Amino acid sequence: MRPILLQGHERSLTQIKFNREGDLLFSCSKDHVINVWFADNGERLGTYNGHNGTVWTIDVDSLSRFLVSGSADNTMRLWSVQTGKCLYSWEFPTAVKRVAFSEDDDQIVCITEQRMGHQGAIRVFDIDREGDGTDQSKEPVSFFNPTSSKAVVCAFAHTPNLILTGHESGKVALFDASTGEEVQANERAHMDVITDLQLSPDRSYFITSSRDKTARLHDTRTLMVLKTYTTETPLNSAAIAPTKPYVLLGGGQDAMSVTTTSLRQGKFETRFWHKIYEEEVGRVKGHFGPVNTIAVSPKGDCYASGGEDGFVRVHHFDESYFRAKPYGDLEIED
Amino acid sequence: MASTAPKTSWADEIDELEQPKGEDYVDENGIRTIVETVINDEGKTVKITRKIKRILQKQVVDHTVAERKTWAKFGQEKGSKPGPDRATTTIGESVMLKLSAGNKQSEPEPSAEQTLKSNLVRAGAGKVACRLCKGDHFTAKCPYKDSLPGLDGTDTPPFGGDDAAAPEPAAPAAGGKYVPPSMRNGARGPGESMGRPGGSRDDLPTLRVTNISEDTQENDLRDLFGAFGRVARVYVGRDRETGAGKGFAFVSFEDKAVAQRAMEKTHGRGYDNLILSVQWSQPREQR
Numbered sequence: 001m002r003p004i005l006l007q008g009h010e011r012s013l014t015q016i017k018f019n020r021e022g023d024l025l026f027s028c029s030k031d032h033v034i035n036v037w038f039a040d041n042g043e044r045l046g047t048y049n050g051h052n053g054t055v056w057t058i059d060v061d062s063l064s065r066f067l068v069s070g071s072a073d074n075t076m077r078l079w080s081v082q083t084g085k086c087l088y089s090w091e092f093p094t095a096v097k098r099v100a101f102s103e104d105d106d107q108i109v110c111i112t113e114q115r116m117g118h119q120g121a122i123r124v125f126d127i128d129r130e131g132d133g134t135d136q137s138k139e140p141v142s143f144f145n146p147t148s149s150k151a152v153v154c155a156f157a158h159t160p161n162l163i164l165t166g167h168e169s170g171k172v173a174l175f176d177a178s179t180g181e182e183v184q185a186n187e188r189a190h191m192d193v194i195t196d197l198q199l200s201p202d203r204s205y206f207i208t209s210s211r212d213k214t215a216r217l218h219d220t221r222t223l224m225v226l227k228t229y230t231t232e233t234p235l236n237s238a239a240i241a242p243t244k245p246y247v248l249l250g251g252g253q254d255a256m257s258v259t260t261t262s263l264r265q266g267k268f269e270t271r272f273w274h275k276i277y278e279e280e281v282g283r284v285k286g287h288f289g290p291v292n293t294i295a296v297s298p299k300g301d302c303y304a305s306g307g308e309d310g311f312v313r314v315h316h317f318d319e320s321y322f323r324a325k326p327y328g329d330l331e332i333e334d
Numbered sequence: 335m336a337s338t339a340p341k342t343s344w345a346d347e348i349d350e351l352e353q354p355k356g357e358d359y360v361d362e363n364g365i366r367t368i369v370e371t372v373i374n375d376e377g378k379t380v381k382i383t384r385k386i387k388r389i390l391q392k393q394v395v396d397h398t399v400a401e402r403k404t405w406a407k408f409g410q411e412k413g414s415k416p417g418p419d420r421a422t423t424t425i426g427e428s429v430m431l432k433l434s435a436g437n438k439q440s441e442p443e444p445s446a447e448q449t450l451k452s453n454l455v456r457a458g459a460g461k462v463a464c465r466l467c468k469g470d471h472f473t474a475k476c477p478y479k480d481s482l483p484g485l486d487g488t489d490t491p492p493f494g495g496d497d498a499a500a501p502e503p504a505a506p507a508a509g510g511k512y513v514p515p516s517m518r519n520g521a522r523g524p525g526e527s528m529g530r531p532g533g534s535r536d537d538l539p540t541l542r543v544t545n546i547s548e549d550t551q552e553n554d555l556r557d558l559f560g561a562f563g564r565v566a567r568v569y570v571g572r573d574r575e576t577g578a579g580k581g582f583a584f585v586s587f588e589d590k591a592v593a594q595r596a597m598e599k600t601h602g603r604g605y606d607n608l609i610l611s612v613q614w615s616q617p618r619e620q621r
Binding site for chain 2: 001002003004005006007008021023024033037038040041042043044045046047048049063064082083084246272274277279281282283284285286313315317318320321324326327
């Protein structure tokens, strides 16, 4: 497996995302720029310039028409994927930490940070998909402040009106998108801050990663923990591999202690865990810093990881990956 | 060739004549072979043969994906020609992903100390053994470092005849480790040229303690060896002029078994940043 190294960022990566067909890879970092790449050969299609702060988060709709990004310059922007033009910009009192499209592409949910006397807030916006996309409503259709611990990651759940959130305390919760009411919660899902949340293709279950060194698979409807993957390092990202029964976990020690630890100790590998048997089945190394974000192509034929070292590494799986049956006849078809 | 530019030196022309022509052909299998002859940095002529096979990979993709491939570049890539740019896209070193059952996490990573130990073993320096407790660790890491180990005395080996010769100092390692002559079998130990003052006191079992620091006083040694049993006499060799220690001392015990145990426990032990050498005191040879 020869990875393709993408050097489009000058600072550490914050999030990477594949589009629905898996041919485009979006990456954002602390250097204010969003890049889009062709996943098959690593060619850069373009950049989305305009943010004036760390771009914390991105999401792309299922038609690869719109891209939404949230940044530390207190704006959330809507971009045209094809041209790189900024179509609309929403202003907030604080930084935008997480954005996500709904399954039908008609809504965006975003989390703004709790800072400077402002409470952390979750807002839901309707997206007008008619015309060129520049005519968006400024006001959210729904706005609420989750009480207790602040929300750090979010996504639309299996039904349109539910928002799934991961919190700083390790809580996982479901909120009603219109009323802001907490429908369901698992207070003890993790022991530490949740760093990533990615849903399965059908949104029936999801994986969370946490700094408490574990990743967990949850049932979306009941928020019950289905599986736990315990590693020896704080985790920054977790992804579910489609077509094969694996989950991918990435992490490493804190960025501040990177320079004082050796590469081997740093545990900067991407770990492959068996989704059902909860055992580690393989590792891929390569990054010189902690892995900040992992994304798997929806087709399951390639995955990418973005690190604190500023590189995105795109790996197209070898034939052996698809043939491998580490558990022999016990192997589970996804 | 000669018509393109006037040659400055006749030697250049000859070089060019001698140089064989490069070859470049495509065989029936579609493999392009390029043969070049170049002069490398050391001035040697080398022939480079490169065989290139180009395989066109076809892929069936969605219409939307195919359409996206035709999109014009934008942003910082605006106007760039199609194809990956070497400045932003490079191919990394091949990495292995071997999927196998069994939790790799349970395999402990070798610590730095273990790596060092295995390196020592490989280098033929013998096993790492603690000088205090003979355990499989460095003396500095010994859990009994701060307390004299095994003072219960139950493990005291019986001692042989009264006039037994000095027991061999710490058996030399069986491996190829260097052993100084003074420590080899049959040698009488370091510092033996130092005269033993006070005449013969062979009636008391006496240990010769060498490699002690200059500042060591009688009382220090009494404290150290008193832990093993009654110490009858301590003599520290001193410089007659300055009074500073000369680095050796004699400690007499009342009981031979105690002396033996004290020697076993203290020989090779760190004391005042120095490693003590404790042996039986040899009676002065008759001259």
